Structure formats: C-alpha cells, structure tokens
Amino acid sequence: MDFEPIISFFQYNSKRWPELFLAIFCLLSLRWYLENKNKVLVHWPILDEIPSLLQNAHRIHEWSVEVANEVGSTIVGKGPIFSRLRLVFTCDPHNVEYIVKTNFANFPKGEEYAETFDVLGNGIFTVDFEYWHAQRKIANKTFASKEFRSFIAKMSRKVMEDSLLPLLSQVAKEATIIDMEDVFLRFAFDSIFTVLFGINPESLSISLEENELAEAIDDATEALFYRHVLPPRLWKLYRWLQIGSEKKLVKAWSTIDRRLGEYILSKKKDMLNGVHENDMIAIYMRAQEQEQKNNDLLPKGDGFLRDTGLSFLFAGRDSTGTSLAWFFWVIATNPSVEAKILEELACLHSNTIVGDDFEEKKPYIFNSEDLKGLVYLHAALCESFRLYPPLPINHKGVDKDDVLPDGTVVKAGFKIFISMYAMGRMEWLWGKDCLEYKPERWIDEHGKLSPIPLSKFYTFNAGPRNCIGRDMAFTQMKLVTAAVVFNYHVEIVEGQIIRPKPSAVLHMKNGLKVRIKERRS
Numbered sequence: 001m002d003f004e005p006i007i008s009f010f011q012y013n014s015k016r017w018p019e020l021f022l023a024i025f026c027l028l029s030l031r032w033y034l035e036n037k038n039k040v041l042v043h044w045p046i047l048d049e050i051p052s053l054l055q056n057a058h059r060i061h062e063w064s065v066e067v068a069n070e071v072g073s074t075i076v077g078k079g080p081i082f083s084r085l086r087l088v089f090t091c092d093p094h095n096v097e098y099i100v101k102t103n104f105a106n107f108p109k110g111e112e113y114a115e116t117f118d119v120l121g122n123g124i125f126t127v128d129f130e131y132w133h134a135q136r137k138i139a140n141k142t143f144a145s146k147e148f149r150s151f152i153a154k155m156s157r158k159v160m161e162d163s164l165l166p167l168l169s170q171v172a173k174e175a176t177i178i179d180m181e182d183v184f185l186r187f188a189f190d191s192i193f194t195v196l197f198g199i200n201p202e203s204l205s206i207s208l209e210e211n212e213l214a215e216a217i218d219d220a221t222e223a224l225f226y227r228h229v230l231p232p233r234l235w236k237l238y239r240w241l242q243i244g245s246e247k248k249l250v251k252a253w254s255t256i257d258r259r260l261g262e263y264i265l266s267k268k269k270d271m272l273n274g275v276h277e278n279d280m281i282a283i284y285m286r287a288q289e290q291e292q293k294n295n296d297l298l299p300k301g302d303g304f305l306r307d308t309g310l311s312f313l314f315a316g317r318d319s320t321g322t323s324l325a326w327f328f329w330v331i332a333t334n335p336s337v338e339a340k341i342l343e344e345l346a347c348l349h350s351n352t353i354v355g356d357d358f359e360e361k362k363p364y365i366f367n368s369e370d371l372k373g374l375v376y377l378h379a380a381l382c383e384s385f386r387l388y389p390p391l392p393i394n395h396k397g398v399d400k401d402d403v404l405p406d407g408t409v410v411k412a413g414f415k416i417f418i419s420m421y422a423m424g425r426m427e428w429l430w431g432k433d434c435l436e437y438k439p440e441r442w443i444d445e446h447g448k449l450s451p452i453p454l455s456k457f458y459t460f461n462a463g464p465r466n467c468i469g470r471d472m473a474f475t476q477m478k479l480v481t482a483a484v485v486f487n488y489h490v491e492i493v494e495g496q497i498i499r500p501k502p503s504a505v506l507h508m509k510n511g512l513k514v515r516i517k518e519r520r521s
C-alpha cells in the first residue's frame, strides 16, 4: 500500500492543526447547541445546569414547572465541576412526605440554611434538632392557647374594621385606583405586628405612608432570594464586596435591629410596670423567664426576642398579604366562583340577621366563628393556595445518605429544594385541568371538604415543622375575603400582566391595580 499521500496530507496540514482543532471544536459546539437549544434544562460543559438556572432566575417559579414537566418531578443537579454542590429538586409528594414527615430527622435545614437566612438570627426558622424543639414547644403552647387564638381573631378584626374597610370605602367613593397587593401586605403587616407587640403600627391608613420596618423586611427578602439562586461563593463575594442586594441587606438589617430593639425595650418597660399583656412577645418574655433557669437550649436575652419577632413578621406578613392578593386575582378572573362565594355569604348573612329591629352595620363584618363552617369559601382559598403558594420553595439539607421513595439517592451534604409551586401544577397529580381554578376539586359528592387533595397539598408544609400559623392564616383570610367580597366589588384594571415576581415569597411582579365599588351602599 502506498502511504505517501496520507503522510504528505499530514505533513502539509501539520502547520494548520490549531485551525483544524478550532474547526472541529466549532462544529461540535454547533451540534451541541442545536441539540440543546430547545431544552428547558441544559447541562453545560463544566458549569452544568448553573447557566440555565441563572438564565431563568427572573421566571424561576414558572421555569420550575417546565423543568418538572419535561425532565421529571425529582432531579439531581450537579452544579459546576469544580464545586461539590449537589442539588435535588423535587415536587413529588411521595418524596416530600418522606422528607418532611416520615424521615424528618434526617432532613434538617442545615448550617447553610442558617447562613443564607442569617438576618433571622436564631429564630425558629433557622435552628434544627433540640434547639428547634425547645422553641417549637413554646410556639405550640402559645398557638394552642384559646386565649391567644381569640386575641389573634380580635386583633385581625380590629385592624380590618379600623383600617382596611375604611380605606376601601374611601377608594370606592373617590373612584381611584389602588394596588391591592400593597394594601393587603400592609393589612397583614399591621395584623401580625399587633399580634406580636400589641401595638398597631398603622402602616395601613388612608395616606398609605411609607413604613420603614416593612420596607426593610422587603429588602431583606429580596436579598435572601438572590442567595437562593446564586451559587453560595458568588453571593458571599457580593457580600464581601458590599454590592447589589447584599449592600441593601446590610442597611435593612440595621433598620430591623433598631426598630425591633425599640419595641422590645418599650415592652420590657411595660412589663416592669406590671402591665399584663396578651401579645406574643409578652408571652415569650414570661416563658423566657420561666424556662431560662432549666433550659439551656433556649437562646437568652433580647436577641432571642428580636429573632422571634422578626421570624414571625417574616412568616406572617408576606404569606397572608400575597395570598389575599392572589385570591382576589383568581376570583376576579373566575366570576362564577365569586358568585358562588357571594351566594354562600348571603345565606350566612340572612341566617345571622334575625328580627326586624336588628340594626345592620355597614360595611358588614362576619363573625370569624361563623365563617369556620363555610365549605365553598374554604375550598376557594385552598384552591388559590394550590396555584399560588405564598412560600413557593422549601429548602432542606441531608444529614446522612438516604434513598427517597422514588429511588433517588441523596448523600449527606446535598441540598434539597421542594417546589410547592410546581407541585400544585402537575398534571399527573391534579389532572388535565391542573392549571384551572376549580374550588370544586376540594369538595366531595356529599358537599363536604374532601380529604384527598390534602395528601398532595404542602402549601403549609407538613410533619413536625408544619406551619404553626396555619389556623391564624385561615382565620384572617376568611375574615378579610368574606368582608371584602360581601361589601365590595373588586374590579381589576385591564391591561395588567399579572405574574409572580422572582422572590422567596410569591409576590406579584407588578402588584394588582384595582378599582373598588360598593356592593351594598
């Protein structure tokens, strides 16, 4: 065989190898790009799925649904090859049940969670194991007390009666446009603050003035979201350089410390003067005094009161405020549901009003005990929570190697992200109409609330670390939705694009602009 031509080809081309390699590289890259360009999750060389995550950070919740539909309801991601980052994304309720309930002890929040949420200090959200248990014991006792529950209902009603309804009546009279999400966030802030400190901060007033503490909490929430989507080394670099949301966080943190410090100090003075109050911080101060002698697991001093106050403000303000806004958006876009809620309320109203001499107050406010029995309103709220869970993502660590019910292997040190947003939108779980707003799916053939959807409903988490404020949230949501739907028609201003904001809490990206009309003038 004559090798002469082959040898001369290589001799001729030897000087052109760099160009040859470049051409091969470009061809392979082009092929890789064409193969991957339409995929929702791309595994990039070296960086793996990090570029996809960053590319979709602005629409993270919608993207999580697309990923779950296309790739699977549980995915193990690797992160860049030079990092040891291992992420598990899941929206499979069997896996979630195992993580949050069955083998709860193996899935603590972990040190990284505490570092990400450092602004919350040592409050109930960030601690694990026996430290968490000690705080949960006090919280359970507080929230189980009948006295405290009726204090919550009384305070929420008072904020609604004194601030929310007068504001809506005024807006209706002046025929102006308001941002209903902002209004509900202010309502939720004033309610939870009043429950915590016994003082109404009156952020919800006719003038809708700026509220320094609520704004600082917003800035901190935004920074915490970026810490979720950016690789830890990157946000820590931002923190070190003091740029972007990390810079805002430092300022927000100092405002939070200053304002909460002032409230705690004034409460301490009241307590020293022998004032017995029913608010949560007063209950915690008394518990701290009693427990301090024999419980080393409970943090000491005012720092703990600050961390508790902030954790509950975080927990109770954005969740209830945003849920109310999403609820009014879904019922406005589903008028048949709104009509059924009105029908149920009208029936309750006529059963409550007895005798000709009954003088009815306007706007009419339902009693929170009476609202507990309303099936359709409850189903309508659950359905709204399914599609718009205020906390769309939950975050867990892995203590020891384990295997999830679907066979996914998780190793110690992995990070798990549970997407409640994706879980509420999976066709295989909720059926072909999974994206439709249908309260009927929560009601059985006997007209009672069906327990079946609850087995795949994790909006309030489940297991030992379930939401302690669930009942409070339902009490408040029912009080407000019943009073607002019954007395006013909330009309959405046309032409708005309503979608979630990329945030650790499911805020609306551009708020919810509405007009208010009185129904019962």
Ligand code: HEM
Pocket (backbone or CB within 6 Å): 124, 125, 136, 139, 192, 312, 315, 316, 317, 319, 320, 323, 389, 390, 391, 394, 395, 458, 459, 460, 461, 464, 465, 466, 467, 468, 469, 470, 472, 473
């Ligand atoms: C619509 C309203 C609400 C929703 C959807 C909601 C949802 C949740 C979820 C998903 C968790 C688990 C978070 C995690 O593990 O990191 C949680 C925990 C918690 N929630 Fe709520 N929440 C709501 C309202 C409230 C309110 C009003 C309060 C209190 C006043 C509250 C207090 C708490 C607390 C203290 C925890 C931590 C429990 C623990 O770690 O033991 N929540 N909530």
